[in-house]
Amino acid sequence: MQSLLTSFPDEWRTSPGLVIGFALLATVTVQTVLALFGSVRRMAQQRHQFHLERERLSYEVRLAKSRWTQMEHEKSSWNGWRKFQVFQKRFECEDVFSFVLKPHDGKPIPAFKPGQYLTFGLDIPGRDKQVVRCYSLSSAGSDNSAYRVTIKKEKAPPDKPGVPHGVGSSFFVDAVQEGDILNVKAPSGHFHLETQKQTPVVLISAGVGITPVLSMALDIAATGSRRETWFFFVCRNRADHMLKAEVERLTAGSDNIRVVVCYSKPSAEDVQGKDYHTAGRLTPDVLKSVLPSNNYDYYLCGNGSFMKSMYEGLTDWGVPDGKIHYEAFGPATIKKTTETAPPIPVDGAGTAKKFSITFGKSGRVVAWDPALLNLLDFAKAHDVRIDSGCRAGSCGSCSVAVKQGAVEYLSQVDAGEEGSCLTCVCRPKTDLVLDA
Ligand SMILES: Cc1cc2nc3c(=O)[nH]c(=O)nc-3n(C[C@H](O)[C@H](O)[C@H](O)COP(=O)(O)OP(=O)(O)OC[C@H]3O[C@@H](n4cnc5c(N)ncnc54)[C@H](O)[C@@H]3O)c2cc1C
Incomplete structure (x- = not known):
């Protein structure tokens, strides 16, 4: 003081x-x-x-x-087939078109969960049986004014020159026109975004695998959701870059959605920073270099090898199985470590039983390979053609008569007709004779 x-x-x-x-x-x-x-x-x-x-x-x-x-x-919603009219057919890039569909009866259609698909029953001239195929919805799930699917013509494998191009996708790309009427089943599928959640997500796709995950991203943008969203997409270059303008619009006016586009083979005209962000394949290392942490829910869609490498990379990075969600358009390549399929039957020495599988119509007898996940993929691996649609046991197009023996299902499905099996979701329990 x-x-x-x-x-x-x-x-x-x-x-x-x-x-x-x-x-x-x-x-x-x-x-x-x-x-x-x-x-x-x-x-x-x-x-x-x-x-x-x-x-x-x-x-x-x-x-x-x-x-x-x-x-x-x-x-x-509806059961069975409902008539839809092709309101718009739009070119996206080489061999890829989008189809906007409106119900022919003019009545309301249900919103869908982004990631779900439509099942089509195609009456293709010259075919005695309806061809059933599934295509993911590529529009926002909250848009219930019309549905949109985006379809790539599946060309014949280059090493099999005598083989025809894919029947369903060629029909869409080459023959279906605006005004045509198609048979469509209501949206379904378990690969979808949980739209009530606000947890951060990473959406990863290659080529036409963009369709279900674009639907997810469009839905996030359209509903004004604030959830942190990363959208990774890979294609060869601008010539293959389908739905480009729509992906670019995702980031306009939104600070929670970020887009990373990789061109695996950029052409001389492609401009980095404008057309794409990264040159080269989309690998788990690209994700690791961009994402601030691994703590996201991941949604993957693309071809077999892409999905396999992404899944393995993510699990190696410490992402729990439960946070990796995926959809396979073709043969399954991912076997989740936590999947609860029944245990593989083994013989006295503890080795997987080599059941004998007879494909009656094709005249082939082959030993079951437990590395393959289901009878559909096993048949394909042995050049036995079995039709398929949803690959989830719901559309019924892969159903084959079982002439002898028994199968077991890998997940809970409605097993369909007595004396037949849904090959996309089952494997042999004994030696089998199939009508394929
Ligand atoms: C849930 C789900 C969603 C999907 N979403 C989409 C999507 O959004 N967009 C999309 O484009 N696709 C999608 N698909 C894939 C689609 O359903 C079809 O599988 C795809 O279009 C190929 O069907 P396809 O009838 O054209 O070919 P298929 O006729 O089934 O032929 C398939 C391949 O086999 C080849 N082939 C034909 N005959 C033979 C033979 N004798 N021997 C060997 N090979 C042969 C064909 O050339 C073709 O390459 C989805 C699939 C599923 C399961």
Whole structure:
């Protein structure tokens, strides 16, 4: 106190009134500052409270919307085939077209879960049997004014020159026109985004595998969801870059969706930073170099080897199995470590039983290979043609009569007709004779 007083000018020290006045002024100033600080803190707390309340309300609105959508879905969904008219056929890139479909009866159609697919029953001239094929919806799940699928013509394998191009995809690309009527089953499939959740996601695709994951990203953008979203896509170059403008629009006006496009073989005209971000294949290392951590839900779709390498890379990186979701358009290449299929039957020595599989119509007898996941892929590996659609045991197009022996199912499905099996989701339980 003494040293404080000595720091005052002489006239202050001789005037106690001035000192008291100064002390009062200091007290009032301190109290004012404390009061100000208090109200700033209260305002910040109120703002935070308001923000939390807004988040809670928007979550409840989303939940209510999703319940309403579910109710609408139940009202406007359908069983079996329904006629849809091709409203628009749009060129995307070489061999790839999008088809916008509207119900021929003009009645409402249900919203779908982004990632789901439609099943088509195609009456193709010259074929005595309807061809059943599945195509993922490539539009936003919340858009229930029309459906859109994007289809790539599947060419014959280059090493099999005598073989015809894919029957269903060629029909769509070469023959289906605007105004045509198609038989369509309601959207289905388990590979879809959980739209009520706000957890961060990584959407990864190659080539035409873009369709279900684009639907997911479009849905996130269309519903104004704030969830952190990474969209990785790989194709050869601009000539193959389907749905390019739509992917570019994903990031416009949104700071939660980020897009990374890789060109595996950029051409001289392709501009890095404009057409694509990274040259080379899309590998797990590309993901690791871009993502801030591995803590996401991953949704993958692409060809067999791409999916296999992504799945293995992600699990090596420590991503739990339950956070990796995928859809295979062709033969399955991923076998999840946590999958709960029945144990592989073994003989007395503990080795997998080599059941004998007879394909009656094709006249082939081969030993079952337990490395293959199902009878459909096994048949394909031995050049025995079995038709297929959804590859999930629901469309019934891979059904084959079992003339002798028994099969076991790998997941819970409605096993279909007595005396036949859904080859895409079963494997042999004994030696088998199949009508294929
Ligand atoms: C859930 C799901 C969603 C899908 N979504 C999409 C999608 O969004 N877009 C898309 O384009 N595809 C999608 N597909 C793939 C699609 O369903 C078809 O599998 C694909 O179009 C090929 O069908 P296809 O009838 O044209 O070919 P297929 O007639 O089944 O032929 C397949 C291949 O076999 C070859 N082949 C024909 N005959 C022989 C023979 N005798 N020997 C050897 N090879 C032969 C053909 O040349 C072709 O390359 C999806 C698949 C599933 C399961």
